[in-house]
Every structure is written in C-alpha cells, then in structure tokens.
Amino acid sequence: MSHSELFNGLLINLLVILIIILLVNFYHLSNKRVYKVQIKSFPIFITATILIFFSLLLSVEFNNGFIYDLRFIPFLLGGIYGGRKVLPWLAVTMIAVRLPFLGSGLIVTVALTFVSSLAIHYLSxxxxxxPWVRRVYWFTFFSFCYSILGFLLPSLFFGFSDYSSFLIYSVTLTASTFFVFYLCEMIRTTYILQLESIKYEKMQVVSHLAASMSHEVRNPLTTVKGFLQLINENPSDAPTNTELSKIAVSEIDRATEVINQYLNFAKPHPELEIDINVTGEINRSKEIIMPLASKKSIIVEAELLHHHLIKGDPNKLQQVLINVMKNGIEAMESGGMLKIISYEESDRLYIVVSDNGIGMTEEQVTRLGEPYFSLKGKNGTGLGMMTVFQLVDGMNGMVKVLSRKHKGTSIILSFPMSEAKHERENTK
Known part of the structure; x- marks a missing residue:
C-alpha cells in the first residue's frame, strides 16, 4: 500500500464525514421547528455510529494488520456533543466494528478507545x-495526542516502525479534526445567533407595534384637542361649533377604529376592499387637517383631476393622507402652501402632496419610513411614514418621495384604478 493511496483514502473518509455532518445539521436546523441548538443524545449516537461504520469501510489496511481511518473523529464528536450517556455506547461500537478484522491492531484499538473515553469523560x-475557538483547538490537540499514542503503542509492543505512514496519518487526522470541529462549531454558533436574532426581531415588532399604535391614536386626539380649543374660543358661534363637534366625534371614532385594528392585529381577518371615492377622502382629510394648517398660517389647496375610484379600505386611505399632510404642514415652520394634486396615468391614480418646507437630503429620503427615523427630533418617532408605506403597500399602491433641501418635498402616492367612476364633487 503506497503513501499516496493512504492519503487519498483518508481524504475520501474526511469527505464522507463532512457530507453526513452537513446533511444532519441541515435536517435538524431546517426541517424541524427547533428552538434550541442541542440535539438529543440518541440521534447523535446514531449519526456517530454511521460515521464510524463508513470510516471503517473506507479504511486503508496495511500488511502488518494495522488499519488507518478517521473513525476517531466521529467518536470524539459523539462523545463531546452527546455527553456521558452516549460515550460508553460509542466506545463499545468502536471496538465492535473493529472486531471482525482481528489482527494486532485490535488490541491497540481497545487500549486507545479506553484511554480516549476516560479523557473525554473528564475533559468534556x-x-x-x-469559547468555541478554544474548544476547537483543544479537540484538535486531543486528536493529535491520540495519533501519537496510536503510534507509540504499536511501536513498543509490536515493533511498528513505519514512520512515514504514521506521519501522513497523524497530520491528516489532526487537520481533519480541526476542520470538522471548526465546521460544527461555526454551524452551532451561527444557529445560536439566528435564534437570538429572531428573539430580538420579535421584541422589536412588539416595540414598534406599541409605538405605532400610540402614534396613530395621538393624531386624531390632537385634532380633537384643536377643535375643542376653537369651540372654547368662540362658544357663541353655534353653527360652526356644531360642525366642529361633528368632525371631533368622527376623529374619536377613527381613533377607536385604529385601536380595534391593533387589538385584532394577531387575528387573521379579511381585508376590507371596496371602491373608494378618492375625492371624498381627500376633502375629509383636508377638513381634519385645516385647524393645524390655520394655526401655522399654511394655505391648503387641492386640484383633483382624476375620474376613477380605487380599491381598498377608506379608513386606511384617510390615515395615509392625514399622515402625509400633517408631515407636510409640520415641515413648514413659518407658513407656506400645502398642495394636493390628483391625476390618472397608465391605469393608475396618482395623489401628490407637496409642501415648500425644509426638505430632505438624499440620505434622509432613503431612510424615510424606517422606525424611529424622524426629522422632528425628540417630538417624532418616524412611525407615521412607516405606517404610510405599509398601508399603501397593503392597497397594492406605491410611494415615491421627491425632495430637495430647503426647497420642499413631494410625496407621490399611486394606486391601481378601479373600473368604476365617481360623480364629480366640489373640491374648492
């Protein structure tokens, strides 16, 4: 048996071990819904036994009765990850699979298995x-010691003196142990990080949901507060106060609807999809936002050139429009104009809300819609635009943002048109 055949045989043995380890890990981590990294003892024992059996089948036998293979690697793997319950049974397996070959190497196998089992039982x-890197180095060193002991015993008791074969075996076994354990620890560490990431994302979802709910409820409450202040300033104007009271009540209803939506968030329910009169929703949103605009000396104009309806939830569209309009008004610190334009193009209905406020840089436009990214400092959460993006996407729409620093911003909303048309309403 030549040295090249010995080296090739050991490399094939290593390849089989790696393939089976990868398949077992992929099965455990992908096909099963596991929430912990540790595999049960019995599957580890079965996997290690299969690897030991294949290693012996791929072994390289010399005329002096000694067999070279990498079955120590699955034995070490099973003993380390399977624990003390698996270790004795793997030791019996190591000896049992070697027993049919007999020869002088059988005694060496029994001695090496016994010593290795004691060492693994103590060190594991x-x-x-x-740290996992230090463990890999320790396992590699342990494998090197095993190879040294595997040479000393035959040389002392059986006159073994094939130094070149031993060198090839020792280097291959040590390097293979490092590679196999490094791969296993990397897979294990990656999966731990994945579990931690999933846990963190769940906590972030809860945090975002709570903050988003607070943000969306605060908008109608702010409107109600503004209307109540207007009523208090001029209590004798009954007709105006009656109209303001109606709008305030409708805003309270909208806040209640928002709360109900979040309370039912975890329960699957059919999405409302009806024909929406975009003109009516824009006009209602204008009425709701007018007190805030008047307070900041901002003129709100609308030029509605569309003729069709869109499919979706009217409450969600109104929520989107109010968020966008409110952001536009708050971007104008010392008065200005908020303009709403609608038009149709290529089977889509476009709604453009433009302001001449502080504007945004390209980087700020890119981050728009991220949770907690806001240009309002401590007063903003960034959840308003995040909600806009989510609601528009839920209605099969798209959001485009055009902005220049100190020049203003345009938010372009586009939705698929419905075949139905609406009757023209007064938009002045």
Missing amino acids: PKLAAK
Missing part, C-alpha cells in the same frame, strides 16, 4: 464553558 464538562 470542563471545555463546555470555554
């Missing part, structure tokens, strides 16, 4: 708390 708990 101590290495469990170590």
